[in-house]
Amino acid sequence: xxxxxxxxxxxxxxxxxxxxxxxxxxxxxxxxxxxxxxxxxxxxxxxxxxxxxxxxxxxxxxxxxxxxxxxxxxxxxxxxxxxxxxxxxxxxxxxxxxxxxxxxxxxxxxxxxxxxxxxxxxxxxxxxxxxxxxxxxxxxxxxxxxxxxxxxxxxxxxxxxxxxxxxxxxxxxxxxxxxxxxxxxxxxxxxxxxxxxxxxxxxxxxxxxxxxxxxxxxxxxxxxxxxxxxxxxxxxxxxxxxxxxxxxxxxxxxxxxxxxxxxxxxxxxxxxxxxxxxxxxxxxxxxxxxxxxxxxxxxxxxxxxxxxxxxxxxxxxxxxxxxxxxxxxxxxxxxxxxxxxxxxxxxxxxxxxxxxxxxxxxxxxxxxxxxxxxxxxxxxxxxxxxxxxxxxxxxxxxxxxxxxxxxxxxxxxxxxxxxxxxxxxxxxxxxxxxxxxxxxxxxxxxxxxxxxxxx
Numbered sequence: 381x382x383x384x385x386x387x388x389x390x391x392x393x394x395x396x397x398x399x400x401x402x403x404x405x406x407x408x409x410x411x412x413x414x415x416x417x418x419x420x421x422x423x424x425x426x427x428x429x430x431x432x433x434x435x436x437x438x439x440x441x442x443x444x445x446x447x448x449x450x451x452x453x454x455x456x457x458x459x460x461x462x463x464x465x466x467x468x469x470x471x472x473x474x475x476x477x478x479x480x481x482x483x484x485x486x487x488x489x490x491x492x493x494x495x496x497x498x499x500x501x502x503x504x505x506x507x508x509x510x511x512x513x514x515x516x517x518x519x520x521x522x523x524x525x526x527x528x529x530x531x532x533x534x535x536x537x538x539x540x541x542x543x544x545x546x547x548x549x550x551x552x553x554x555x556x557x558x559x560x561x562x563x564x565x566x567x568x569x570x571x572x573x574x575x576x577x578x579x580x581x582x583x584x585x586x587x588x589x590x591x592x593x594x595x596x597x598x599x600x601x602x603x604x605x606x607x608x609x610x611x612x613x614x615x616x617x618x619x620x621x622x623x624x625x626x627x628x629x630x631x632x633x634x635x636x637x638x639x640x641x642x643x644x645x646x647x648x649x650x651x652x653x654x655x656x657x658x659x660x661x662x663x664x665x666x667x668x669x670x671x672x673x674x675x676x677x678x679x680x681x682x683x684x685x686x687x688x689x690x691x692x693x694x695x696x697x698x699x700x701x702x703x704x705x706x707x708x709x710x711x712x713x714x715x716x717x718x719x720x721x722x723x724x725x726x727x728x729x730x731x732x733x734x735x736x737x738x739x740x741x742x743x744x745x746x747x748x749x750x751x752x753x754x755x756x757x758x759x760x761x762x763x764x765x766x767x768x769x770x771x772x773x774x775x776x777x778x779x780x781x782x783x784x785x786x787x788x789x790x791x792x793x794x795x796x797x798x799x800x801x802x803x804x805x806x807x808x809x810x811x812x813x814x815x816x817x818x819x820x821x822x823x824x825x826x827x828x829x830x831x832x833x834x835x
Contacts, residue, residue: 384398387701389431390701391694391697392702395438397423397437397438397439397441398442399443400444401446402447405448405527408555409522411441415524421439422441424442424549425442425443426446426465426495431703432788432791432825433791433825434788434824435823437823445554448463448465448494449466450462458563460475462493462556462559464556464557468485468493469489469638471559475561476564480563482559482562484505484511484512486503487685487735488687489688493559499546500545500745503595504596504737505595505596506739508590510740511749511750513532513744513748515560515562517531517560518532518557519531519557521544521551523821530544531558542744547808548788550822550823566620568629569617569679569683570675571677571678572674573616574672575666579612579721586738589614589615594618595617595684596737596738597614599735600734600756601663602731602733603725609718617678617683625677638688638689640689640690641690642689644691644696647699648695649698651698651761653761702761703762704758705789706755706785706786707785707786708749708786709783717754724760727766727770728765728766729766729767730760732761737754746802746807749784749787749788768792772794775797779797790829795829795832
């Protein structure tokens with residue numbers, strides 16, 4: 381039990397809490413019972429990859445669940461039971477040799493399975509496979525009213541299950557996850573890449589790739605202007621068959637050995653992500669991309685988790701840190717994507733990394749982020765003049781269009797817009813309040829964004 385200062389991956393708004401390392405389900409139950417008896421606020425935490433303050437609980441207790449990392453795989457069915465603290469990387473290392481792969485992968489493999497449940501993470505394949513919850517078969521949840529096995533089935537308290545999925549850790553402590561994996565022949569991806577000269581071309585290509593590939597994504601040059609506004613590199617991919625591999629890969633078709641090319645061991649005194657660096661990088665990245673290329677074989681890490689190759693890359697933003705603003709806007713309002721990028725450019729803000737994807741139909745979680753449409757994610761260094769005002773204006777644009785922002789990335793949303801963006805908030809809150817009437821499960825995120833009547 382230690383007192384620690386915690387922050388999210390964006391390294392902003394740290395807060396102090398008592399950190400307790402979970403030693404097993406019985407220990408988790410003891411910690412939850414103690415918090416309920418004393419009225420102490422409590423929150424579970426994994427690897428800390430939510431960008432904002434979702435895994436912080438100022439003045440309370442934070443339960444570090446990373447030691448809950450056991451894995452039990454049924455090689456015949458691909459059903460895996462994994463402890464809450466198991467990372468996606470560990471799951472891949474354990475299960476790929478048997479030909480089973482995680483179906484929905486976020487942008488980093490350094491996320492725990494319980495964190496993936498709490499944020500109901502999505503990948504490059506939402507338009508086909510939905511969010512992480514589509515692969516779930518059940519979860520073990522320690523709440524203030526006891527320990528429960530909950531799931532999507534009618535006999536497994538589905539209302540509590542769906543409140544937990546995407547519920548940002550506010551219904552209890554997930555201690556175990558049961559997951560259906562996807563059968564694959566190899567641990568590689570067969571990739572198609574195309575270059576788009578502007579945003580309209582990018583969005584057309586992305587829609588086309590979404591019909592041809594299970595996974596699709598676009599890198600967008602957020603600083604390009606004029607006729608090159610929104611120029612992009614669009615990528616589609618599918619799990620590669622064994623026959624598609626080059627000869628030197630066929631000797632170990634299910635190999636998974638991610639490695640770090642370099643690391644950022646310390647935070648520089650000033651941020652290194654600046655316009656003088658990003659402008660030429662973007663120009664080079666776009667120029668070196670092929671006009672069109674098919675049949676490129678990439679490893680899972682190259683395709684799904686490229687930033688994992690740089691350890692501690694978030695430190696490059698310097699002491700001030702950064703935020704990632706991620707929105708989704710309905711297909712009926714594609715203009716929001718361009719208007720968002722224009723707004724950031726007019727404000728003189730540095731959109732250092734910009735990614736565009738498509739979402740399929742909405743999932744069943746009341747606080748789930750994905751809904752059918754376009755999702756744009758933008759990394760922005762903190763501390764820039766006019767940033768807060770620009771993002772407030774962007775919130776209004778997104779909310780008016782019927783969109784929302786991703787709570788797992790958020791660090792500054794105003795409470796008055798939460799119910800507009802998440803119209804099922806009341807439904808979620810009713811289930812949460814019934815499961816935790818004393819409200820012991822709390823986070824800095826919830827204190828900040830909850831409407832006053834729901835705090």
